[in-house]
Amino acid sequence: MSPSLSSTHLVLVPSYNTGAGLLLSTVRDALAHWRPVWVVVDGSDDGSDRAVARLALEEPGLRVIVRAKNGGKGAAVLEGAELAAAHGFSHVLVMDADGQHPAGRIPDFMAASRREPSALVLGRPVFGPEAPAVRLKGRRLSVGLVRCECLGGGIDDPLFGFRVYPVAPLVRVMRATRFARRYDFDPEAAVRLFWAGVPAVNLPAACRYLSRADGGVSHFHYVRDNLRMAWLHTRLIAALVICKWPAALRAQRRAAASRPA
Ligand SMILES: Nc1nc2c(ncn2[C@@H]2O[C@H](COP(=O)(O)OP(=O)(O)O)[C@@H](O)[C@H]2O)c(=O)[nH]1
Ligand SMILES: [Mg+2]
Numbered sequence: 589m590s591p592s593l594s595s596t597h598l599v600l601v602p603s604y605n606t607g608a609g610l611l612l613s614t615v616r617d618a619l620a621h622w623r624p625v626w627v628v629v630d631g632s633d634d635g636s637d638r639a640v641a642r643l644a645l646e647e648p649g650l651r652v653i654v655r656a657k658n659g660g661k662g663a664a665v666l667e668g669a670e671l672a673a674a675h676g677f678s679h680v681l682v683m684d685a686d687g688q689h690p691a692g693r694i695p696d697f698m699a700a701s702r703r704e705p706s707a708l709v710l711g712r713p714v715f716g717p718e719a720p721a722v723r724l725k726g727r728r729l730s731v732g733l734v735r736c737e738c739l740g741g742g743i744d745d746p747l748f749g750f751r752v753y754p755v756a757p758l759v760r761v762m763r764a765t766r767f768a769r770r771y772d773f774d775p776e777a778a779v780r781l782f783w784a785g786v787p788a789v790n791l792p793a794a795c796r797y798l799s800r801a802d803g804g805v806s807h808f809h810y811v812r813d814n815l816r817m818a819w820l821h822t823r824l825i826a827a828l829v830i831c832k833w834p835a836a837l838r839a840q841r842r843a844a845a846s847r848p849a
Contacts, residue, residue, distance in 0.1 A: 591623050593649055596678045597698050597752070599625040602664035603685035605632045608639035610686055610803055615640060615650065617691040618683065622698065623649030627685070628668045631658030661749075662773025666762055673755045678705065681752045686805055689750040690794045700789055701752040707787045710743065710778065711750035713795035720797060726814065730775060733821045737779050737828055739836045742843040744790040746775035753777070757786050771813050772820040779824055783835045787846065 599622050603611055611627070618625045629637040629652060637654050644650040653668060665682055672680050679701050683689040689711070700709045715724065727747055734746040751774075761780040762768070768776035782788060798804030828836060 590619070590649065591621060591695075593623045594698070595676065597622075597701060598672055598677050598680055599694060600665060600668045600672065600680040600682050601625065601627045601685050602630060602661045602668070602682065603627055603632065603636065604630045604658060604661070604664075604807060605634045606636055606685040606805060607634055607803070608636045610805065611636045612639055612643060614683075614685050614687050614691070615643065617687075618694065619647060619649055621691050621694040622681070624651060625649060626651045626653060626668055626672070628653045628655065628664040630655045630660070630664045660770035660773070662762070662769040662771075662777075665773060666759065666769070669753065669755050669758055673759060677755060679752055679754055680758075681709075681750075683750050687798060687803075688796050690796075693750070693791075693793045697750070697752050697791060697793075700791060701754075704787065704789055706754060707789045708754065708778065708781050709752040709789045709791060710745065711748045711793035711795075712744040712790045713748045713750075714792050715795055716797070718797045718799070719795070722810070723797075726817075730817065730821075733825075734775060734779055737821070737824045737836070738782050738840060739828075739833070740840045740844070741847075742782055742788050742840065743778050744788075746778045748793070748795065749774050750793050750795075751778075753781075754786065757781055757784055760784075767823060768820060770816060771808060772816050775817070776820055776824065782839050782843075783832050785835070785839055785842070787843065 599618050627640050640652045644652050669680050697709050761784050
């Protein structure tokens with residue numbers, strides 16, 4: 589039986605040249621656990637837009653938004669979130685298009701968001717032995733930098749893109765900056781929401797790395813995207829030092845008070 593259509597929470601899948609087969613299997617998997625599912629196809633030229641559009645003809649819980657020109661994962665998530673708000677949705681669960689995120693966890697994440705609607709529900713990735721060591725190392729550095737930017741704990745993993753956003757504060761904090769429209773969106777959104785006083789709930793979720801032989805695709809470019817991350821943390825630390833430290837201190841105090849003793 590298909591899950592019933594939610595009118596408050598939807599699943600948002602940003603996709604860029606994922607390949608029709610992989611995108612379709614991710615979307616079918618998501619639809620088996622939640623409806624509606626919206627896909628933002630971002631200037632892809634691999635035919636995946638036509639494949640999901642065909643599926644949408646027979647699946648009323650699926651909507652496909654096509655951006656003519658590639659603008660980045662962050663730009664696609666922001667556009668999808670704004671459209672969701674315009675249709676009365678209060679929350680979006682974002683998940684990757686390439687099968688790395690566990691669709692089976694969608695109902696738990698949505699339930700956590702319904703229990704605490706003001707919160708950002710963040711996935712804390714549980715990696716298998718196949719996860720590339722270089723990505724795990726880079727991740728540890730990002731986790732450490734975000735701890736500094738938040739003046740302490742609260743955000744367990746700023747990079748994992750499997751998360752439920754409350755839409756209104758997300759759009760507010762990310763429209764206030766013209767930066768962070770690509771892979772830098774996820775960490776920037778987490779830190780800016782923390783500074784804005786949005787509580788973070790961290791839940792474990794498995795993260796798979798598929799090898800290319802098994803159909804895995806990644807558009808993460810080690811040099812270009814790590815430079816983007818370095819610029820992101822430079823921006824955030826400058827903002828913290830110049831003006832955000834009182835907000836960060838307040839948020840940190842609140843986070844510490846709500847942590848179990
Ligand atoms: N809309 C959109 N999605 C993107 C873009 N680049 C990556 N993505 C999506 O973001 C998610 C993560 O990207 P991926 O390349 O797998 O990064 P990795 O998992 O960190 O190696 C996937 O769902 C991609 O389809 C982009 O330019 N636009
Ligand atoms: Mg990926």
